[in-house]
Amino acid sequence: MDQQREQQESITMFAHEGLGLILISIVFLLGAIAMFIHPFHALGNWFRKRKQERKSR
Template sequence: MDRQSEQQESITMFAHEGLGLIFIFIVFLLGAIAMFIHPFHALGSWFRKKKQERKSGQ
């Protein structure tokens, strides 16, 4: 076996190991996005609820 095919075999042998890191990174990224969006979404729905309470109270 020559050196080039040996290198290619080792690359394909360990190619799946990056998938776990990619999966963890995507989950982390989604969590970070949710962490930043959540307060704004919560405030928006809180203001919407207060506005509706004021309308129904009058």
């Protein structure tokens, strides 16, 4: 009985250690998504800006 209680305590004691890895993974994935989307977004803004400049002339 004591051994089972010890096992359960050790599981709950180290349960929070995975949170850092999960957090780092989420931040990494957000950075990767931003890195992928940014060039397309910047090109879209550049083309929109050029279009507006042509209309204003």
